[in-house]
Amino acid sequence: MSVAIAALCIVAAYFLGSIPTGYLAGKWLKGIDIREYGSHSTGATNVLRTLGKKAGATVLFLDALKGMTALLIVKLLYAHPEWVTLPAGLYHWLIMGSALAVVFGHSKSIFLGFNGGKSVATSIGVLLIMAPVVALGTILAFAGAISLTQIVSLSSISGAIAVMILMVVLQQPLPYILFGMLAGLYVIVRHRSNIQRIMAGTEPKLGTKAQN
Incomplete structure (x- = not known):
């Protein structure tokens, strides 16, 4: 019974993550x-650039x-325990499994043909x-990077690196450390096209309007 409940939690987390808030906006x-x-x-971030600050803030909150x-x-x-x-x-x-499932669901939504966001806010x-x-600590790393560079993607990558380091330094439980490593690397991989643009000097800064 406990295994079934655990599996149900993970499946529910994936479907919860799959709710395409930005797409619906x-x-x-x-x-x-x-x-x-x-x-x-x-x-x-893309909602902010395309639809404006209020929509971007709302989607950020809902994704988190x-x-x-x-x-x-x-x-x-x-x-x-009575339930x-x-x-x-x-x-x-189980916390780790549900965390990975909701993060993966956000970026690979079953409702969008396994497309989605880059999982930063959900993480x-x-x-x-x-x-x-x-x-x-992750938020502070993101805030510091965004204040210096005005580049959201670079700031997100900085936050992902901070997660991996802080999980170890603060001696979190092993499943949490594994989540930090896996989720941090996943967020960085999801930003690989942004990394290419950063290196080329073409990555848009905060406030730049999106183009279709």
Whole structure:
């Protein structure tokens, strides 16, 4: 029974991550497919450049909320053993599994033919529940990079590197360290086209409007 519940949590996390908030914002606000504009991503940064600050901030919040909710479901189950009994040793691993599933779901949404965003905001939402101090350090790394460069992608990569380092330095549980390594590398890989543009000096800065 506990294995079935754990599997259900992970599947639910994937479908939660798959909710295409940026895509829906484009359809509802302007009747467009956000994937045809700018970076072709459904993430908050492309929404900001295409639809404006309010839409970008809303999608950022909702994407982070997806990550938070996926982990809060697991925490809720463990807080109520009268609903279902889960082995104590499973907790951190189930948190890790749900975290990876919601992050993957955001970038590979089943509702968009396995397209999506780059998982930065959803990863931050996950970290706020999994390891708040790591989340704070990640946000500070992102904020420092964005203040210096005005390049969102470079700042996101800086945050991903910070996650990997902070998970180890702050001696988080092994499943959390593994999540930090896997998610951090995944976010960096998702930004490979941005890295090419950064090296070429053509990556747009914050405030640049998206082009179709």
